[in-house]
Amino acid sequence: MSDLDLVLGADEDARARGRSRGRSRRRRRRRGRGRFLAPLLALVVLAGVLGGGGYYGYLWLSDVMVPDDFTGQGTGEVTVRIEEGQSATDVARVLEEQGVVASARAFTNAIDAAGKSGALQPGRYTLRERMSAQAAVALLTDPDNRHRGTVLVKEGWRLSQIIDALAEATGKPEAEFEAAARDAEALELPAAARGRLEGYAFPATYEFTPDMTAADILAAMVDRYRRAAEETSLEAEAERLGRTPHEIMTIASIVQAEAGRPQDMPKMARVIYNRLALKPPMKLQMDSTVFYGLNAYGIAATDKQTESRSKYNTYRYGGLPPGPIGNPGQAAIEAALHPAEGRWLWFVTTDPARRITEFTDKESEFWRLRTKFNKRNGG
Incomplete structure (x- = not known):
């Protein structure tokens, strides 16, 4: 290789190194521009918001950073x-x-x-x-x-009356409560209830909130029944009497429907037990059970009404009806568990206005009391 070739080769290498250094410098400049581009764009956007964006841009930014707020309690x-x-x-x-x-x-x-x-x-x-x-x-x-509503469920009300009151108080459709009442599992009804809520929706004042469902409200009544059952030792006392809890609740519901005053309840319970204990048993012949079977209300059933074939007609059928005829309170449950001592077989509410009921163990006296009732009430 000649000296000229060596010189030319050296020059070419130098030019190549120069081109390489030039490309590196350009890449560094591009990277440098990239590092400063994001903050620059942010400044441009900010300027647009405060300047070019005008008043609405300012409102947007101030709301994000320091939103409008009142002071005090209003x-x-x-x-x-x-x-x-x-x-x-x-x-x-x-x-x-x-x-x-x-x-x-x-x-x-x-x-x-x-x-x-x-x-x-x-x-x-x-x-x-x-x-x-x-x-x-x-x-x-x-x-x-939070606003809470209340509803008073009165002692002795039938389930249909309770549902009417709940629907009115809550604004929920009656159909929702009726459907919930049929769901024994969701309500966690006791086995004694046999799948029916009647008798186990305990009467009391209940509080509800708008987010509570119909099932929530009815379940609260079942929970309250459980508490009453515990307070009265319902299961143990029923066993002592040779009765099931369901039979006790049925007796209590009749007592609740028939009684005008709490002090009469234990005596009414005794009348029921005395009739059932006779040999052969005496039919209960309670007007309240007849009305329940007919979905009606009244004080004294007519002869025609007592001919009803409803299983709740205790004039036609012996023994207790199939289940409670309403929802008894604690006093009625206590009376069913602890009846008064006595031999009474009849009672007549001789003065309904003053809620006075008279009791007797003689049939002749019963007819005299019945006549007294009829005269007072236009019968």
Whole structure:
């Protein structure tokens, strides 16, 4: 190889190294531009929001960073309803629409900061207009501020009457309660009930919330029955009497329907036991059972009504009816478990207006009392 070739080769190598260094410098410049491009674009966007975006851009940014919020506890009164399944964001929109909070964002920020997003429960709440988001959170997560309804289930009411009252109080369709009443498993009815709620929906005042289902409310009544059964030692006392708990509840329901005053209940229970104990047993002939079988109400059944073929007609059939004819209270259950001592076989409510009932163990006296009732009541 000549000296010229060596010189030319050296020059070519130098030029190649120069091209390589040039490409490296260009790549470094491109990478440098990439490092500064993102912040630059952010500044451009920010400038667009504050400048080119104008007033609406400013509102958007200020809402994200520092949302509008009222101060204080607010004024007036606003009823807010939280529906089943609503999120904190859904509730926030409702509050803003109703003028409770200044912005939905302020509320969601406040409830997130308090860690109470999961504490919101369905129901109706009383709040105020123009409240701070923090104050609104406090009221909406306070169980005592949730509206609760009550319904009074009276002693002796039939299940049909209870369902009417519950439907009116809750606004739920009667069909929902009727369907729930048939689901013995869901209600956890005791075995003694034989799958029927009648007699086991304990009378009391019950509290309910809008999120409770018909089954929830009826189940609360069954739970209350269990408590009464425990308090009266129902199973043990029934066994002592040679009766099943279901028979005791049936007797208690008749006593509840027939009695005008609590003090008469133990004597009425004794009349039932005395009739059943006779040899042969004497038919109960209770008007209350006849009316139940006919789905009717009254004080004294007519001769025609006592000819009914309903299994609840204790004028036609001997022994106890198939089950309770209503829902007895604790006093009636106690009377069925602890009847008074006596030989009575009849009783007549001779003065219904004053709830006076008279008892006797003589048939002749019974007819005299019956005549007394008829004269007083136009019979």
